[in-house]
Structures are given as C-alpha cells and as structure tokens.
Amino acid sequence: MTATTIRLPALERHFGDRAILPGDARFEAARAVWNGTVDTRPAAVLRCADAADVALALRIARAEGLPVAVRGGGHQIAGAAVVADGVVLDLSPMRYADISADGTVSVGGGALLGDLDRATDRVGRVVPAGTVSHTGVGGLTLGGGVGWLSPRLGLTCDSLISVDLVTAAGETRTVDAGTDPDLFWALRGLGANFGVATRFVFRTHPQGPVVAGRSEIPLDRAAEVLTRIGACAAELPRALGVLARLERPAAVPVLGVEWVWSADPADAAAAIRPLGLPAGTVRTRRFPAVQTTVDHRFPHGGRYYLKPAQLAELGPAQAEALVEGATRFPAGDPQLEVLRLGGAVADVPQEATAFPGRAAAFAVNVTASADDPALEAAQRRWARETHAVIAGLGTGGAYLNFADRELDLATVLGAPVHDRLRRVKHRLDPDDVFRPAQHITPRPEQ
Ligand SMILES: Cc1cc2nc3c(=O)[nH]c(=O)nc-3n(C[C@H](O)[C@H](O)[C@H](O)COP(=O)(O)OP(=O)(O)OC[C@H]3O[C@@H](n4cnc5c(N)ncnc54)[C@H](O)[C@@H]3O)c2cc1C
Known part of the structure; x- marks a missing residue:
C-alpha cells in the first residue's frame, strides 16, 4: 500500500527540509521506530523544534483531516510514535x-x-x-x-x-x-x-557515584534466589535497585541478578548481603555509565514482542513460574525481567496520580525478540503463554509503558479512574486527536 502524500505550501514554507515526505532519502529512517516489527508509513514526518512548530503541525494535520502521532524516543512497543497516512510530530530537535x-x-x-x-x-x-x-x-x-x-x-x-x-x-x-x-x-x-x-x-x-553489580546463577538455583529476593524485598534498603533477568547469553539460560546501590558506596556490601548472591562483578561508577550498561541488549530495529505484568509478591509460586518459562525459551533472545518496585513508589497515595498499581512490589516483562521473522509465531506463543501464567500469579495490573494496544485499560485502571481520565480528555481533546497505545477516549461530563 502506498501512503498518502501531502505537499502543502504552509508545510513546506514553514518546515522546509524539516518536513520529511515519502520519496525523501531520509524518509525510511525517519519513520522507523525502536521495534522493528512496526512498519507504518506516515504521510509526513515533521521535525518540530519548539511549541510554535508543534501548534502549526497540529493545525495543518487537523485542517487536512489527517491523523497525528507524537514521537519522543520512539520506544513504545506497539509503535505509537508513528501513524499510517498521517502526520508524525517528531520532537527530536527538542533534545536538551x-x-x-x-x-x-x-x-x-x-x-x-x-x-x-x-x-x-x-x-x-x-x-x-x-x-x-x-x-x-x-x-x-x-x-x-x-x-x-x-x-x-x-x-x-x-x-x-x-x-x-x-x-x-x-x-x-x-x-x-x-x-x-x-x-x-x-x-x-x-x-x-x-x-x-x-x-x-x-x-x-x-546523587554521587553508585555501586553496580551482577551475579550469574545457574537455572537449577534460580527459583531459590528469586524467592529469596522476594522474601527480603520489603526489608531491603530503598537505595538498592534490583533487576533479575532470566536470559540466555550463551547456550543455556541463566539468571542474571543486577543491582545498583545509590547511597554511600561503603555500605554496598552490607546492603546486598540479604540477597545471598554468588560472587560476581562489582564496580563503583558514575550513574550515567550504569545507565548505558544494557543499551546493547535492546538495539533499535530488533523484532520485539513484550508483555508486562505486576507482582504483589515474589514467592515460590511466582519464582517457579518464571524459571519454568525460561526452561521453555524459544529461539532468538527471550528474556524474563523482574524489577524491584515498592518503597517510595508506594509512599505516594494511589489517588495522587493517574498511574495505576503503585502497591505492586515487582514489575515483570516477558520479552521475545529475534532477527528472523520466521521465528515470530513461536516467540509470540511462548510470550503469551508464559505471561498468562505469571500474570495469573500477579496483581492483574501491568506497567502501562510496556503494554501493547491489547490491554484492557478500563480493567487495569478501574472504572472511577478511567471515567475521570475520559472527562479530562473531553476537556482537553474533545476531537480525540491524540491516540497513544493506552488510549483514553473523550467523554463529556454527565
Ligand atoms: C529498550 C527499552 C527499555 C525501556 N526501559 C524502561 C525503563 O527502564 N523504565 C521505564 O519506565 N520504561 C522503560 N521502557 C518503556 C518506555 O517507558 C516506553 O516505551 C515509553 O513509551 C518510551 O517513550 P518514548 O518517548 O521513547 O517513546 P515514543 O514511542 O516516542 O512515545 C511513547 C508515547 O508517548 C507519546 N509521547 C512521547 N513523547 C511525548 C511528548 N513529549 N509529549 C506528548 N506525548 C509524547 C507518544 O506519542 C507515544 O504515544 C523501555 C522501553 C524500551 C523499548
């Protein structure tokens, strides 16, 4: 299918070479998002440098009756940063x-x-x-x-x-x-x-330097370690971030437990002791260096499929379900990630913000990825089946930033929050211009 092509004087006069249209040598790169399974062809990508650009791009799109997408970092798993036959407001010039x-x-x-x-x-x-x-x-x-x-x-x-x-x-x-x-x-x-x-x-x-570590645990001991993390999570100091990742870096799956201690480096060893981890790498580093450590594990253009869940507890049942998922890893680069939440996240009253699920103790991501589209059906089946088991042992909620368009938003948010959001939407965007993956439709006050 060929995308709509728009050539409007107002657009070209104002945006000049910041308007990237089909046929432009930059178009393929400009429409690509992080998830390589997304293959959406917009009518135009407009690089917006400030609020005036954004307002004009919106006016042009709306006058032409074209749908709109907003692009930040382009990471949303379902490709919400691009829209077919519509106008992408690409905010990349606003990187400061x-x-x-x-x-x-x-x-x-x-x-x-x-x-x-x-x-x-x-x-x-x-x-x-x-x-x-x-x-x-x-x-x-x-x-x-x-x-x-x-x-x-x-x-x-x-x-x-x-x-x-x-x-x-x-x-x-x-x-x-x-x-x-x-x-x-x-x-x-x-x-x-x-x-x-x-x-x-x-x-x-x-924030001073942080201490970051990683220990690797064989799969036959992974459930025990995950259960121990779950058992001590509520008592761990808040400055200890923990991310446990079942993955397959080489021939066999392992549990990699990564942690970041963000208080006094001298206290790191005592802080991680309750986790009972085997010896691993430990380094004191500046925080931005830690933040790039796993960048290469999630390259742009990979073919990803991801399903999120939240856990109220990480007990033996959840740990065994996670490990069982790893024993059934499909081909490619599947991962099961478990991130510690709680602490300050749960201090903020649930009703203070629209974010759902503050009480969850852990966020889980079931991720499949492979370069070969032929592997996709098996990957998705594995991810859906594994997710169903883990989510069934969880809160019923999910971290929305990792969710695709299949999530039942009204259920995750609850009716009162969903209705309140729909009323705010009606006041701000009654014509439903903005349609992200977690889409709230407008609803007038009744
Ligand atoms: C590899 C990877 C790692 C991740 N790690 C984490 C993590 O550690 N913690 C975490 O919380 N999340 C994480 N995420 C999830 C991430 O929060 C979501 O993918 C989020 O949507 C990314 O925002 P973006 O701006 O990059 O994506 P985009 O796809 O550009 O945007 C996502 C949505 O937000 C809208 N949007 C973006 N910017 C704006 C803006 N300025 N104004 C209005 N709307 C806007 C877009 O229209 C779109 O609907 C990760 C995702 C990936 C792919």
Missing part, C-alpha cells in the same frame, strides 16, 4: 536538558534518558528514570517511569514539577499542581492522551 540554579532541570519533549542523566550528573544530581539510555524522557515520564532508583526516589513522574503542553487546539500552557490539578494528575500516568509536552521541569535529587 538544562540545569537551573534552583536545582530543577528543564528537559525538552524529545530528550532521551542519556541527555537527562548526563546533565544532572554534571552537578551531582539525578532524576529517577529508566534503565536504558536511548529511551525517550517524554513517553517514559507521561506513563510513570521506573528504574534503578524507584524504591528510593519514586517514579519519574513523582519528580515532575510542570509540563509545557501544546493542546489539540494549538494552545500552549504550563500545567502544574496549582494551575490545573486535574490535568496534572492525568498527565502522570496516561499523559500521552492530552497534548504534546514540549518541556518538562523536574526536581532533582543528590
């Missing part, structure tokens, strides 16, 4: 992170986590975010944001002070807890539904 004297950081709508981590590290501070440096700050923050520092510092959106938002009507407004509490609540969890965030302002937190 500027520290202010008051200890806050202003971050452009198209910045990546690496941009944010490097800027804050230069002044010995941090914003808690994800674990892969090429992820977009935009999508991650608007959907919550979890990572190594979550138990100590909460979600990324918990450090958010304000958002500069261009609405569907093309108006720019600064949204914070004082100006529009209802919208600010909605932006922290389901934020991609309400407008284009051109600038985020975050509070930052002191």
